[in-house]
Amino acid sequence: MAKAMRVMGENLNLCDGVVIVLDARCPAASYNRGIADMVGAKSVLYVLNKADLSQTEGYLSxxxxxxxxxxxxxxxxxxxxRPLLQAMESLVKDRLENNQKKGTVRPMRFLVAGVPNTGKSTLINLLAGGKKATTGDKAGVTRAKQWVKCGSFELLDTPGTMPPSCENQVLARRLAYVGSINDDILALDEIALMLLEELxxxxxQALNDRYGIEGGTGLEMLEKVCIRxxxxxxxxxxxxxRGERALLDDFRKGKFGRIRLDTLDDLKAVGLI
Ligand SMILES: Nc1nc2c(ncn2[C@@H]2O[C@H](COP(=O)(O)OP(=O)(O)OP(=O)(O)O)[C@@H](O)[C@H]2O)c(=O)[nH]1
Ligand SMILES: [Mg+2]
Structure with missing residues (x-):
C-alpha cells in the first residue's frame, strides 16, 4: 500500500489531471484523503462508478x-x-488550449486512482475500447502501474490504495460490504450482521422481499437468510x-436494488462536499 502511494506520487508530475474513482454506493467511505492531499493543485475529476447500484443524484448535486x-x-x-470522456476533456481544457497555442502536440495524461475494487481498470478499458487492463470482482486485482492509450489520452492505471487510517469504523465497514477490503482478512460474521442492520x-422492503425478513437483531435476520x-x-x-457469504454476494450484485450507504453528512465529514 505504501508502495502504491509512492508510485502515484512519482507519476503525478507527468499527469495533466487526476481521476479519482469512488464507489457510488459509498463515496465517502471509498474516498482516500491521502490521495487527495497528494494530488495538491492538480485538477481532479471524481467519478462515482457503479452508479447502476446506487442513487447518485443527491451526491452529485x-x-x-x-x-x-x-x-x-x-x-x-x-x-x-462519452460522458466520462467529456468530463475528462473539460478537466484539462485549459491545458489543451495552452498546448495548442504553443504548438505542442502531446496526449493529455491522467492518473487514475482510488481504493481497491472501485472499477478503475474497468473504466480504463471502457475508454480504451478493449480489455487492456485486468479487472476482477475482488480487491487488489491491479498489482502494478500500467499506462494505457485511450484515443488522445494516456491513462495510468494504479493498484487500489486504502485510506491511510480507517478511524471511522462505520465507513470502514462499508468498504468491506462493497468488496474493497479483501474478504480473507475480514471478520465476515461481524460485517454480515452490520450490513443486515444497515440495510x-x-x-x-428489499430484505423482506428477498429473504422474508421482518426485522429483529442482525443475528435473527441472518438466520432468516439461512432458512430462506x-x-x-x-x-x-x-x-x-454460507448465509453471510450469500448475503454479501447478493448485496454486491445489486440484488437489493440501488443502495446509498453514505449520507451527505458522511461526505461532509471526509471533505468531499
Ligand atoms: N455493477 C457494476 N460493476 C462494476 C462497475 N465497474 C466495475 N464493476 C465491477 O467491479 C469489479 C472491480 O472492477 P476493477 O475494474 O477490477 O476494479 P479496480 O478499481 O481496478 O480494482 P483493483 O485493481 O483491485 O484496485 C469488477 O468485477 C467489475 O466488473 C459498474 O459501474 N457497475
Ligand atoms: Mg484494477
Missing amino acids: AMKEGEKNAVAVNGTDPRAA WEISP RGFLLRGGDFDYE
Whole structure:
C-alpha cells in the first residue's frame, strides 16, 4: 500500500489531471484523503462508478455545489464512455488550449486512482475500447502501474490504495460490504450482521422481499437468510457462514436494488462536499 502511494506520487508530475474513482454506493467511505492531499493543485475529476447500484443524484448535486468536478457512471455500460470522456476533456481544457497555442502536440495524461475494487481498470478499458487492463470482482486485482492509450489520452492505471487510517469504523465497514477490503482478512460474521442492520434501516422492503425478513437483531435476520436459502447443518443448526457469504454476494450484485450507504453528512465529514 505504501508502495502504491509512492508510485502515484512519482507519476503525478507527468499527469495533466487526476481521476479519482469512488464507489457510488459509498463515496465517502471509498474516498482516500491521502490521495487527495497528494494530488495538491492538480485538477481532479471524481467519478462515482457503479452508479447502476446506487442513487447518485443527491451526491452529485452536493459535490457540484461544492465546486467538485464529478460525474456518475456505470463503467460496465459502453454508453458511459462519452460522458466520462467529456468530463475528462473539460478537466484539462485549459491545458489543451495552452498546448495548442504553443504548438505542442502531446496526449493529455491522467492518473487514475482510488481504493481497491472501485472499477478503475474497468473504466480504463471502457475508454480504451478493449480489455487492456485486468479487472476482477475482488480487491487488489491491479498489482502494478500500467499506462494505457485511450484515443488522445494516456491513462495510468494504479493498484487500489486504502485510506491511510480507517478511524471511522462505520465507513470502514462499508468498504468491506462493497468488496474493497479483501474478504480473507475480514471478520465476515461481524460485517454480515452490520450490513443486515444497515440495510434494514435503508431498505427493509428489499430484505423482506428477498429473504422474508421482518426485522429483529442482525443475528435473527441472518438466520432468516439461512432458512430462506436452506443453509442448515445436520442437526438443524444454521450454516451461518454460507448465509453471510450469500448475503454479501447478493448485496454486491445489486440484488437489493440501488443502495446509498453514505449520507451527505458522511461526505461532509471526509471533505468531499
Ligand atoms: N455493477 C457494476 N460493476 C462494476 C462497475 N465497474 C466495475 N464493476 C465491477 O467491479 C469489479 C472491480 O472492477 P476493477 O475494474 O477490477 O476494479 P479496480 O478499481 O481496478 O480494482 P483493483 O485493481 O483491485 O484496485 C469488477 O468485477 C467489475 O466488473 C459498474 O459501474 N457497475
Ligand atoms: Mg484494477
